Structure formats: structure tokens, C-alpha cells
Amino acid sequence: MTTTKREAVSAILDPDPTKVFFAMRNAHSYYGESYIVQGVSLDVRQGEIVALLGRNGAGKTSTLRTIARLDNPELKQGEIWLEGKPIHTMAAWQASRAGIQLVPEDRRIIPGLSVEENLILAQVAPDQGWSLEEIYEHFPRLAERRKQEGVTLSGGEQQMLAVARALARNVKLLLLDEPYEGLAPVIVREIEKIVQDIRARGITTIIVEQNAVAALRMSDRAVILDTGELVWAGSAQELLDNERLRKEYLAL
Ligand SMILES: Nc1ncnc2c1ncn2[C@@H]1O[C@H](COP(=O)(O)OP(=O)(O)O)[C@@H](O)[C@H]1O
Ligand SMILES: [Mg+2]
Numbered sequence: 001m002t003t004t005k006r007e008a009v010s011a012i013l014d015p016d017p018t019k020v021f022f023a024m025r026n027a028h029s030y031y032g033e034s035y036i037v038q039g040v041s042l043d044v045r046q047g048e049i050v051a052l053l054g055r056n057g058a059g060k061t062s063t064l065r066t067i068a069r070l071d072n073p074e075l076k077q078g079e080i081w082l083e084g085k086p087i088h089t090m091a092a093w094q095a096s097r098a099g100i101q102l103v104p105e106d107r108r109i110i111p112g113l114s115v116e117e118n119l120i121l122a123q124v125a126p127d128q129g130w131s132l133e134e135i136y137e138h139f140p141r142l143a144e145r146r147k148q149e150g151v152t153l154s155g156g157e158q159q160m161l162a163v164a165r166a167l168a169r170n171v172k173l174l175l176l177d178e179p180y181e182g183l184a185p186v187i188v189r190e191i192e193k194i195v196q197d198i199r200a201r202g203i204t205t206i207i208v209e210q211n212a213v214a215a216l217r218m219s220d221r222a223v224i225l226d227t228g229e230l231v232w233a234g235s236a237q238e239l240l241d242n243e244r245l246r247k248e249y250l251a252l
Contacts, residue, residue, distance in 0.1 A: 009223075009233045013043050018084040021046040021204060022173055027078030027088075029066045036062045036073050038228035044173070049195065049205045051215040051236060054225035054249055060208040061105065063225065064175045067206075068102040069095040082173060097125060099172030105181065107162040109150040115161055116146040119168050128170035135164045138197060156187030163194060167203075174198070176207045180214055192218050212250045216240055224249045 017023035022044040029037040036059050044050050052060050062073050067080060069092045080087040087095050110118055116132065119142075123129060136143035139160050145153060150161055159179050166174055176195070180188045188211070195205055196218055209215035216222060216236040224232040224245065232245060239245055246252040 009041070009230050012233060013041055017043075017079060017081045020044070020081065021048075021083060023079075023081040024067065025079040025081075027063075027066055027075060027080065029062065029073035029075045029078075031062075031073045034073075036228050037066050037075075039078070040066075040225070040228070040230050042223060042230065042233075044204055044206065046204055047199055047202055048221060049199055049207065049219045051212070051219040051222040052206055052208045052225065053212050053215065053222055053239075055251065056210075058225040058249075059228040060225055061177055062228070064102055064177055064206070064208060067095075067173075067175060068092060068100055070102075096169060097128075099170050100175065101166035101169055101171045101173070102175040103159075103162045103166050103177065103179065105177040107158050109153070109158050109161055111149070111151045113150055114147050115142050115150050115153070118150045118161060119165060122165040122168035124169060130164075130167045132168075135167060138167075138194060139164050154187075156183050156190065159183065159187075159191055160194065163191070163198075167198065171203055174203055174205045176205060176209075178208055178210060180209055180211045188214050212246075212252060213240075 014020045017025050020043045024040055024042040027037055027040045040063055054060055066073060066075050069087060069090055075088060082098055082100060085098055087098060119132060119135060141157055142160055142164055153161060179191055207215050216239060219236040222236050222239045223230055226249060
């Protein structure tokens with residue numbers, strides 16, 4: 001009997017997705033007629049950092065957008081569960097309220113607003129998320145620049161602001177789309193440290209990165225997407241040690 005790669009990956013899923021911290025089951029999503037996310041299933045435990053990797057165009061951003069319940073791509077089949085709550089039945093704003101925060105690749109800092117105003121605007125629900133004091137404690141660079149217009153920050157600082165804004169909301173599952181893009185190695189290290197810090201506070205992260213080595217350095221586990229399908233799952237170390245996988249899917 002032969003097993004497909006997808007079956008091999010599925011074998012490690014919990015039989016009850018409502019009992020796992022975060023679970024995606026057989027998710028299929030579409031941009032109009034374009035079938036992109038093709039049956040992705042994934043379990044994430046609380047406090048884990050999971051690297052979602054794969055070549056350009058593999059469907060990583062689309063998978064994150066599907067989890068965040070954005071309108072496009074449209075989830076047409078499958079289930080998404082966070083702490084037993086059915087995210088697949090929710091609109092984007094409800095998923096955000098339930099604790100799923102997407103930090104998109106382009107960061108979306110609001111022009112014309114200071115760092116602090118960007119943060120205050122993110123505090124949509126009272127008594128949820130981190131206070132400004134807590135944020136500034138973890139992001140001293142943002143504290144120093146609180147009055148500066150957000151879009152005039154450096155790339156690294158804008159990325160910090162984008163992450164901080166997610167923390168100002170109720171964040172349980174943080175979805176980072178290529179947070180290191182265009183950043184110098186020393187800034188990458190700083191952001192890595194922030195993600196590890198917030199993990200120590202119980203926050204779970206799925207990170208998509210072209211810089212797979214940097215992502216794997218701080219990840220517990222990795223999954224690989226290829227043309228919208230999950231083709232491999234394992235520990236970060238296993239992937240770093242596997243030359244065939246690195247060459248085939250990560251161009252490393
Ligand atoms: N808005 C869109 N409309 C139609 N197709 C899209 C759209 N965005 C992305 N795609 C397609 O979906 C596939 C996956 O894209 P994406 O999720 O951005 O990949 P990745 O983030 O892994 O580079 C690609 O073939 C891309 O061309
Ligand atoms: Mg992408």
C-alpha cells in the first residue's frame with residue numbers, strides 16, 4: 001500500500017480538532033475560480049512557534065489569510081478551530097476578537113498617525129490585549145518614538161509596531177507573514193527575541209518566512225506547503241538536517 005505525502009502528514013493530527021489549541025482540517029480556499037489552498041490540515045499546540053515554509057507562490061500567505069477569515073481567498077470547505085471555537089463559521093472581525101491576529105507582509109501602518117495613535121487605534125476591545133505600558137516595556141524602541149509618525153519609522157521598527165499592534169488586540173494566535181523581509185540581520189535578531197519573549201507569555205505563533213533558517217532557529221516545528229498542499233511536517237531540527245527537503249522546497 002502506498003501512502004501519499006498528505007496522508008503521512010495527516011497521520012499526526014489529533015482525531016478531535018476541538019481538543020487541540022489550534023486545528024485546521026481539510027481547508028480548501030479560492031480566489032474566485034482559482035483553487036489555491038488545497039486541503040490543508042494542521043495542529044498547533046499552545047505556546048508553540050511553527051514555521052510555515054515553502055517556495056514562492058506555494059500558498060503560505062493564502063493559508064494565513066484563510067485562518068484569519070479574510071474574504072479572499074474564500075474558505076469553501078474545511079474547519080478551523082481555536083480552543084474549541086469554530087473559527088470557520090466566523091467573519092474576520094470575529095476571528096480577530098477570538099484571538100487570531102494577522103500581521104500582513106506590508107505591515108499596514110496607518111499614515112498620519114503617531115506610533116502611539118497606531119497602537120491606541122488597535123485597542124478595539126477594552127480589557128483585551130496588552131496595555132501601552134506593557135507594550136512599551138517589551139518594545140523600548142517604540143516607547144522612544146511614541147510621538148513619531150508610524151510610517152516614518154525604519155523597516156524594523158515598523159515591523160515591531162505591526163507586531164505590537166497585534167498584541168494590543170486580544171492575541172492568542174499570532175500569524176506573521178514574512179516579518180524579516182528587507183531587514184538587516186541584527187534587526188531580525190531583535191524581532192526574533194520579541195517573538196520568543198511573547199511566547200514566554202503564552203502566545204502561539206505561526207511564522208511564514210523566506211528566510212527559513214532564521215524562522216527555524218526559533219521554531220519548534222515546521223510544515224512545508226507546496227502548490228497549496230501540506231507536504232511535510234516535522235521538527236525544525238529535522239528539516240534543517242534534511243538536505244533533500246531543503247533543496248526541493250526551500251532552495252537552501
Ligand atoms: N488575490 C489573488 N487572486 C488570485 N490569485 C492569487 C491572489 N493572491 C495570490 N494568488 C495566487 O495564489 C497562489 C499562492 O499565493 P500566495 O499565497 O501569495 O503564496 P506565497 O505566500 O506562498 O508566496 C499563487 O499562485 C498566487 O498567484
Ligand atoms: Mg506570501
